[in-house]
Amino acid sequence: MSTALLIIFLLALGAPALHRVLRGATGWAMALPVIAVTGWFATLVPAVSGGKVIVETRPWGPALGVELSFRIDGWSLVFLLLIAGIGALILIYAGSYLHGHRQAGRFFGFLLLFMGAMLGVVAADNLLLLFVFWELTSLSSYLLIGFDHERPESRAAALQALLVTGGGGLALLAGFILIGQIGGTYSLTALLGQAGAIRDHAWYVPVLLLVLAGAFTKSAQVPFHFWLPGAMAAPTPVSAYLHSATMVKAGIFLLGRLHPLLGDTDLWYQLVTGVGAATMITGALLALPQTDLKRLLAYSTVSALGTLTLLLGLGTKPAMTAAAVFMIVHSLYKGALFMVAGAVDHETGTRDVRALGGLRRVMPVTALAAGAAALSMCGFPPLLGFLGKELLYEATLEAPRAGILLTVLGVAANGIMVAVAVIVGYRPFHGGPARPAEVRHEAPPGLWIGPLLLAALGLVAGIFPALIDRPLVAAAVSAIRAGPGSVELKLWHGFNSVLLLSGITLAAGLGIAFLQGWAQTLAARLGPLARFGPERAYALALRGLTGLATAQTQLLQRGYLRGYVFITLASAVALAGVALARFGPVPLWVGFEDVRLHEIAIGVLILAAALVAASARSRLAAVAALGVVGYSVALIYALYGAPDLAVTQILVETLTLVLFVLVIVNLPQFSQLSSRRRRIFDALFSAVSGVVITLLVLKALHVEPGKRVATYFVENSLHAQGRNVVNVILVDFRALDTLGEIAVLSIAALGVLALLKLRPRPPKEDA
């Protein structure tokens, strides 16, 4: 697994360079390794469907409990195959879609980065590793939605998606950490062995709420659904891949993954089923009035995600089977329909359903793919979609509670889905002459091969369900339910209530499709209600956050150095003072018997220099006096056996002096601006600071330091091939800390550069 990920990530890194060489062929060329990876996943199918779980572990951050560990079971394998397989098709598609685009190389890089991250999410065994990949999918989604970065709407949509899913991600991390605290491990394999312990733990409710917040934001569940239609600002390959087939299913994946740990409780049932049902019907209702192909599909995706969530909430075996099958079905037809929508947009220049018609004659292959995918979406036999819908109704009818209500909602939502399928997959291609009339030719093969293959797969798997039931679905269901189980899918169940419901759905859907115009009028009337919707809440929260940031910046960072020094010192004094008070009395008298003359001399020098610095009437004199203080302190370090520290102090002092002088040259003449009262206050404050720090030092003299740490470092630094303990700590024992510090240092330097060099300059007057 790590090899497969490495291939994908390396490909992502090399994409811009590859694109420079291969140009138009990049998509095809990059699809090849991805197809190879898909093939490798396919070879795992027999073993996994035989009940084997493939585990691979490498140490990563052992002290933190983070391992580079992967776990491939039935549930992951379905996702792996879909992500890599559809990914390969999307790469080909994107190659044609973005043909000649200036930044296509970068686009491929982002897309592959996402693919690797998503494969990581579904294969990770360690919860923290899963989280890292999870965040990486949010990040790459941000880059992809905002790919058209010169358009402000794209950037806003990208930010919205990032903030919503990122916020959920934080909740998820908190949930994972709680799980880790309860179970004592972050390994899913180990946690699955002690599922009961988490369900019965007092923290179960917070854990569940946090994890669900993560899953629901990612999978666009009500009330977080609003980011998904916004994400349609992305180029269509992204919508097809991330925002219908894969990324938005990460939340669904997580629900399935953690079902054995957190599921099968009343709270799970109520929350997951409830939110799922609400999302299913909300998405369907919001889809109906849309006229943009992509937005129609986006809202229908929200509805489908709700259906999946509902099924995972039910927790029964038919429900899990339905979830696994519907997951596959939806990825196939929705990916295909999105790609078709993109192809239509690409050839005609519009995505407005009211302006499209009769494209069948000029785009026959695309029309074929669209028709097959739409039929699957409608749930028409013998396509796989029909099977998915049958299983859904079977599951809701047998639901432990509120079965009738769920079934009615399901029929209603699916009826609207049928209407959407007709509007998206049928209408643009049939009916009157091609409008706009200038469309003369079929889309290039790259644009129709993907949707055609996906639609064909839906047909083949529908006619021969044995291709997927035992090899894929059974293993997936047993992974979600943490128990063995066999699944046999049949296209024909005989005449029963489920078939009747399917018929009603189809008929209702066709009816609704004719009412779309009416739905649009209604939606226009209800438009103002949107101000009470969750998107409005998002906007308000964002505005509040910026307001808070502005307020606290104005409070803390007023732009006066004296203000910063005051806040820093006051905090230090307050904190040290409180700590000192809690540590008990400070011995005020230290013996002066063994103090030597030169030490006293240095002390006097420091004091005198400090006084000069404080009372100097020129900046240069003050800086020079401060330099004397610094060098004298360095002398003390040298005397007391810290040569490294002394050298560092001298060098830093020198450079600071140079910087000071460089700045002073640009400053106006020195003058006394602060009031007398202010100066008295400053003097008092300085005195208090000095006293507190002195007390702290006196106290430190009498605290016995832990000998263990010092001896440990001295003994082990020789193992680390060095006699200079300070350096060994910096570059070996705590190298990660040092890495962080030099990164911060670099950012600070770039900050200086940006502040001084990159600011807008006032226009020169003399010109």
Next chain:
Amino acid sequence: MDSLILRTAARIITPLQLTFSVILLLRGHNEPGGGFIGGLVAACGIALHGIAFDTPAARRLLRVPPQRLIAAGLLCAVLSGLPGLWLGQPFMTALWGGSVPTLVAGTLKFGTPLLFDTGVYLVVAGVAVLMVFTMAEDW
């Protein structure tokens, strides 16, 4: 600054400082020194050249923009963590190779911590020089 004495001195001291900074870096693992101090000494050397002549002259002496030193340093530091990962050990695990005796820096051992320390050297030197240049130039 227009001072003949300073210029003459800088002509001699700057090369010495730069050489000394490398020695400090190399011997740092056993004796006082290391990448941090070495980087600061190097930055002082460049700064001295800049004060004695002018900032463009110091930029010419450095040959590359200081930002590039910072980037190269961060890259060295990160790369030094990877060999351990490759061998199945945690990121940043130290690995040591052969060693050569040197005249000025004791016995020099090659290993990933030395690469890391070189990274620190480059970052510190780059950061300090960048700040000095930025402040010294017109703003």
